[in-house]
Amino acid sequence: MSILIKNIKQLIQVHENSILIVKGEDMKTLPVIENAYLYIQDDTIVEYGTMDFCEGMDAETVIDATGKIVLPSWCDSHTHIVYAGNRVSEFVDRINGLSYAEIANRGGGILNSAKQLQNTSEDDLYNQSIKRLDEMIAMGTGAVEIKTGYGLTIDAELKMLKVIKRIKQDSLAKIAPTLLAAHAIPSEYRKDKSAYIDKIINELIPKASALRVAKYIDVFCEKGYFSVEDTEKILKAGKKYNLIPKIHVNQFNILGGVKLGVDHNALSVDHLEELNEDDIEALRDSDTMPVALPGCSYFLEIPYTPARQIIDAGLPLAIATDYNPGSTPSGNMNFIVSSACIKLKMTPEEAINAATINGAYAMGFSNMYGSITRGKKANIIITKPMDSYAEIPYAFGHNPINTVIINGQVWT
Ligand code: NIG
Ligand code: FE
Numbered sequence: 001m002s003i004l005i006k007n008i009k010q011l012i013q014v015h016e017n018s019i020l021i022v023k024g025e026d027m028k029t030l031p032v033i034e035n036a037y038l039y040i041q042d043d044t045i046v047e048y049g050t051m052d053f054c055e056g057m058d059a060e061t062v063i064d065a066t067g068k069i070v071l072p073s074w075c076d077s078h079t080h081i082v083y084a085g086n087r088v089s090e091f092v093d094r095i096n097g098l099s100y101a102e103i104a105n106r107g108g109g110i111l112n113s114a115k116q117l118q119n120t121s122e123d124d125l126y127n128q129s130i131k132r133l134d135e136m137i138a139m140g141t142g143a144v145e146i147k148t149g150y151g152l153t154i155d156a157e158l159k160m161l162k163v164i165k166r167i168k169q170d171s172l173a174k175i176a177p178t179l180l181a182a183h184a185i186p187s188e189y190r191k192d193k194s195a196y197i198d199k200i201i202n203e204l205i206p207k208a209s210a211l212r213v214a215k216y217i218d219v220f221c222e223k224g225y226f227s228v229e230d231t232e233k234i235l236k237a238g239k240k241y242n243l244i245p246k247i248h249v250n251q252f253n254i255l256g257g258v259k260l261g262v263d264h265n266a267l268s269v270d271h272l273e274e275l276n277e278d279d280i281e282a283l284r285d286s287d288t289m290p291v292a293l294p295g296c297s298y299f300l301e302i303p304y305t306p307a308r309q310i311i312d313a314g315l316p317l318a319i320a321t322d323y324n325p326g327s328t329p330s331g332n333m334n335f336i337v338s339s340a341c342i343k344l345k346m347t348p349e350e351a352i353n354a355a356t357i358n359g360a361y362a363m364g365f366s367n368m369y370g371s372i373t374r375g376k377k378a379n380i381i382i383t384k385p386m387d388s389y390a391e392i393p394y395a396f397g398h399n400p401i402n403t404v405i406i407n408g409q410v411w412t
Contacts, residue, residue, distance in 0.1 A: 005070060011069075014032065015372070023316040030352055038070055038372065042378075045372060069383040072369070075141075075358075077176070078321070079323040084113070104184075111187060114151065116150075118155075137171075143379065178214060179205070215244065215364070216244050217238035239264070246266060257269065258282050259278065268362040271322075272292060290316070295321050308345050318355075320333075334399065383402055
C-alpha cells in the first residue's frame with residue numbers, strides 16, 4: 001500500500017537524520033519544507049521533498065494537500081485512558097466548592113475510580129478504553145503511553161495490564177505500557193501503607209512482569225500518597241524486572257522526586273506544576289525528560305508547569321494530556337498544544353516539538369516516531385487549509401485536522 005501526499009503547503013518537523021530529542025534554544029526551530037510532497041510505503045515514510053522532485057510520481061492513494069500543513073502525529077507520553085465510568089459527580093462537587101484533596105480524603109478520587117474498575121469486566125473495560133483511544137487517534141494522536149493505577153488490587157491491576165496488552169495488539173496506535181500500582185493507597189491499607197508497598201514489590205511486580213506488557217514503572221510521589229523513600233523502594237524493585245521509571249512528581253508539593261527520578265535514570269518526570277532551582281539543576285545534563293501536563297492545571301486550577309524556566313535553562317520539555325477521569329478528562333492533544341502556547345508561554349515551534357519528537361522520547365521510541373524522517377513510521381496529520389502551522393495552537397478548542405494517517409493507513 002502506497003500513499004502520495006502532494007502540494008503540501010508546509011511539511012513541518014522534517015529531519016534528514018533521525019533525531020531523538022530537542023532541547024532549550026533548539027526547541028524554537030521547526031524545520032519546514034514549503035510546497036512539498038510526502039511518499040509513504042506500507043507503514044513507513046519513504047521519501048519527501050519539494051514538489052519539483054515529485055514529477056511523474058504516483059501511488060495507490062494520492063492525496064492533494066493544497067493549502068494544508070502536514071506534520072507527524074502527536075505523541076502523548078502520559079495517559080491513564082484505561083478506566084471505568086467517569087467522575088462527573090466529583091466534577092460538580094468541585095464546582096460547588098469541594099477541593100480535589102477533600103474529595104480524595106473522603107474516599108473519592110482515585111479510590112472512586114478503583115472501585116468502579118474493580119467492578120467492571122475485562123471486556124467492558126477494554127471496550128470503554130479503546131473507544132477513548134480511537135477518539136484520540138481521530139484528533140491526531142499516533143502514539144500513546146497508557147498507565148495502570150486504577151486497579152489497586154493485584155487482580156485489578158493485572159486486569160488493566162491485560163486490557164492494555166489487547167489494546168496494544170489491536171490498535172494501529174503505538175502504545176507504551178506503564179505499571180502504576182503505586183497510584184494511591186487502597187482504603188484497606190490506609191493504616192499500613194508499607195504492607196501495600198510490600199505487596200506491590202513482592203507480588204504484583206513479579207506477576208505483572210510475567211504478563212510481559214509493562215515497560216515502565218510509575219509512582220505518584222506526593223504528600224498523602226507515596227514519599228520519596230517509598231518511591232525509591234518501588235523503582236528499585238521495578239529495576240530488577242527491567243521496568244524503567246517514568247514518575248508523577250511535583251504536582252502539588254516538591255518532595256525531591258525530580259532528583260530521585262534523575263538518579264534512577266527515569267525516562268521522564270511528569271507534572272512539575274511546582275518546580276525549584278534544585279529540580280532544574282538535577283535535570284541538567286540528565287537523560288530524563290521533564291513533561292508538562294497543562295490539561296491537568298486547566299481542569300484542577302493549579303499552577304501551570306513553568307515551561308519558560310525549563311526551556312530557558314537549556315532543558316528539553318515534552319507536553320502530554322494526562323487523560324484520566326479525575327484531573328484531566330480530555331485526550332485532545334490539539335488543545336494541549338494550544339494551552340502550551342497560551343498558558344505556558346511556549347512558542348508554536350516549542351509546543352509542536354514538545355508534542356511530537358520530545359513526546360516520543362518520553363516513551364522511548366523517538367527513533368521511530370515524532371518527526372518526518374525517512375524510515376520512521378508513517379503517523380501523519382494533514383490539517384485543514386490554514387496560513388501557517390501557528391494556527392493550530394491559535395484556534396484553541398477547534399479541530400485543526402482534516403485527515404489522519406496512522407501506521408500508513410488513512411484513518412476514517
Ligand atoms: O496524573 N496525579 C495522579 N494521577 C492523575 C490523576 C488521578 C485521578 O484523579 O484519577 C494525574 O493527575
Ligand atoms: Fe497522570
